Amino acid sequence: MEKSALQIARAAYQPKLPKALLGPVVAKEGKPTQSVGNQEEIKQLFPNTYGMPVIEFEAGEQKTYEPFNVGIILSGGQAPGGHNVISGLFDGVKSLNPQNKIYGFILGPGGLVDHNYMEITPELMDEYRNTGGFDIIGSGRTKLEEEDQFEKGIQILRQLGIKALVIIGGDDSNTNACVLAEYYAAKKYGVQVIGCPKTIDGDLKNEQIETSFGFDTACKTYSELIGNIQRDCNSARKYWHFIKLMGRSASHIALECALQCQPNICLISEEVEAKAMSLDDVVTYIAQAVANRAKDGNNFGTVLIPEGLIEFIPAIKKLIAELNDILATPEAQNLGRSEQIDFVKAHLAKDNLEVFNSLPTSVARQLALDRDPHGNVQVSLIETEKLLSQMVAAKLDQWKKEGKYVGKFGTQHHFFGYEGRCAAPSNYDADYCYSLGYNASRLIANGKTGYMSVIRNTTAPAAEWIAGGVPITMMMNMEKRNGKMKPVIRKALVELDGAPFRYFASKRDEWARQTAYVYPGPIQYWGPSEVCDQTTKTLQLEHQ
Ligand code: FBP
Numbered sequence: 001m002e003k004s005a006l007q008i009a010r011a012a013y014q015p016k017l018p019k020a021l022l023g024p025v026v027a028k029e030g031k032p033t034q035s036v037g038n039q040e041e042i043k044q045l046f047p048n049t050y051g052m053p054v055i056e057f058e059a060g061e062q063k064t065y066e067p068f069n070v071g072i073i074l075s076g077g078q079a080p081g082g083h084n085v086i087s088g089l090f091d092g093v094k095s096l097n098p099q100n101k102i103y104g105f106i107l108g109p110g111g112l113v114d115h116n117y118m119e120i121t122p123e124l125m126d127e128y129r130n131t132g133g134f135d136i137i138g139s140g141r142t143k144l145e146e147e148d149q150f151e152k153g154i155q156i157l158r159q160l161g162i163k164a165l166v167i168i169g170g171d172d173s174n175t176n177a178c179v180l181a182e183y184y185a186a187k188k189y190g191v192q193v194i195g196c197p198k199t200i201d202g203d204l205k206n207e208q209i210e211t212s213f214g215f216d217t218a219c220k221t222y223s224e225l226i227g228n229i230q231r232d233c234n235s236a237r238k239y240w241h242f243i244k245l246m247g248r249s250a251s252h253i254a255l256e257c258a259l260q261c262q263p264n265i266c267l268i269s270e271e272v273e274a275k276a277m278s279l280d281d282v283v284t285y286i287a288q289a290v291a292n293r294a295k296d297g298n299n300f301g302t303v304l305i306p307e308g309l310i311e312f313i314p315a316i317k318k319l320i321a322e323l324n325d326i327l328a329t330p331e332a333q334n335l336g337r338s339e340q341i342d343f344v345k346a347h348l349a350k351d352n353l354e355v356f357n358s359l360p361t362s363v364a365r366q367l368a369l370d371r372d373p374h375g376n377v378q379v380s381l382i383e384t385e386k387l388l389s390q391m392v393a394a395k396l397d398q399w400k401k402e403g404k405y406v407g408k409f410g411t412q413h414h415f416f417g418y419e420g421r422c423a424a425p426s427n428y429d430a431d432y433c434y435s436l437g438y439n440a441s442r443l444i445a446n447g448k449t450g451y452m453s454v455i456r457n458t459t460a461p462a463a464e465w466i467a468g469g470v471p472i473t474m475m476m477n478m479e480k481r482n483g484k485m486k487p488v489i490r491k492a493l494v495e496l497d498g499a500p501f502r503y504f505a506s507k508r509d510e511w512a513r514q515t516a517y518v519y520p521g522p523i524q525y526w527g528p529s530e531v532c533d534q535t536t537k538t539l540q541l542e543h544q
Pocket residue numbers: 075076077078079170171198199200201246247248378379380417421
């Protein structure tokens with residue numbers, strides 16, 4: 001494989017580890033834990049993995065380990081740093097016993113069920129150190145939840161002598177990792193399951209998990225692009241750029257990019273919901289900012305839109321909840337696309353049907369599209385940026401007729417998601433991911449199962465990071481998925497009383513009227529620490 005000069009130089013980077021992981025460790029255990037919600041139900045569903053203590057690693061005595069093998073799965077959407085989780089795990093497992101082997105299951109959880117795997121050799125590993133992407137073994141969205149999948153999995157795990165499986169994924173995949181851990185523990189199969197917090201969306205975080213990996217690099221990549229657009233925008237002064245950003249339901253990515261770039265407008269879905277804003281309220285808010293800038297002769301600007309926005313407009317959220325239930329029925333699942341829309345219309349309650357019919361046909365169709373395997377609306381397919389700019393244009397036309405607005409409204413549309421998911425990891429993600437993987441090897445060596453690998457205190461220099469494990473059941477509550485109540489990891493949405501949002505809210509009126517753009521530029525790997533090793537603004541504000 002031919003490589004760029006940057007790739008060659010970057011391959012030689014040795015990611016940093018927390019001091020506690022540099023030598024042998026001992027696991028310091030805290031008190032028994034509880035789930036964040038529905039304690040009794042979660043306890044009953046996870047009798048073998050509920051209530052375990054939080055673990056922190058400290059320097060310990062050198063031990064010897066019999067050889068063992070480890071399996072690894074990349075699950076869900078790509079996030080920068082996945083290869084470094086694998087290299088950290090690889091180096092960690094080999095440091096325990098050089099005869100240990102790592103097997104990667106190909107194209108996600110489906111690889112375990114279908115017995116599709118490859119050994120990760122030292123040569124293969126070296127090809128992928130510090131690179132973006134999940135292409136070493138590929139990723140997939142197969143949902144691991146059925147007993148026959150777990151049984152097929154144990155066959156191949158036994159055949160390969162695998163003692164522990166590491167699942168790298170977001171909230172849904174880690175929920176499944178916990179279900180698998182519980183199943184194997186209940187059956188006394190002797191296979192441990194460990195999760196790792198991945199997702200660019202930044203919504204897998206809580207008191208124990210500071211951030212999911214990939215969020216840092218993805219936001220920095222999008223912010224570079226938004227900054228470039230803002231320079232163009234401020235040079236030509238003729239377009240409003242509507243920029244949709246990935247992130248599923250949560251607006252963490254949009255908020256972080258706003259903190260980095262200071263756009264004219266950034267919508268935060270969680271606020272739209274809290275204020276019970278209608279689609280017309282959102283459109284009026286944008287149109288007003290456009291009209292205000294037009295008064296100053298500024299017929300240009302930038303609008304950041306989280307991809308899940310539409311789901312948070314209360315009337316649409318209610319509609320989606322009913323659509324989810326209707327689409328989960330066996331009758332709906334056996335229908336073709338156009339029959340499915342008719343079926344949906346025939347079964348929606350009157351108020352929801354009215355909302356459904358009021359939406360532009362393309363958006364209504366997109367809302368009624370197939371869910372992903374975890375039952376989520378595929379919000380990345382809904383063109384909210386176009387919907388909003390068209391509605392703003394219509395409102396401005398109306399205001400023009402009424403003599404309330406004089407200006408020009410030219411638009412450009414962008415959707416940033418795939419541009420950042422496989423970017424070469426920033427120093428933060430390279431170190432964080434390597435540490436998460438290395439730390440997972442220590443959880444395995446300590447016989448843990450049903451835990452997520454956790455690295456904390458990451459706004460400090462890497463040597464001071466804290467390494468350990470958190471029982472996955474601790475993050476769970478019961479939620480409705482695919483029409484049924486299920487135990488799931490609680491998603492972290494933007495908190496409106498949290499420091500990142502409060503800082504943004506204190507500045508946004510100024511950014512809306514003025515041209516206060518910041519141009520973050522590309523991620524740097526070498527150079528002054530304040531340029532290369534900065535964490536996200538979100539993390540900085542949360543840890544002030
Ligand atoms: P994960 O939760 O799997 O990490 O998803 C990340 C993400 O990039 C979301 O932001 C986006 O909505 C989704 O994946 C798109 O996935 P796909 O490319 O499979 O449609």
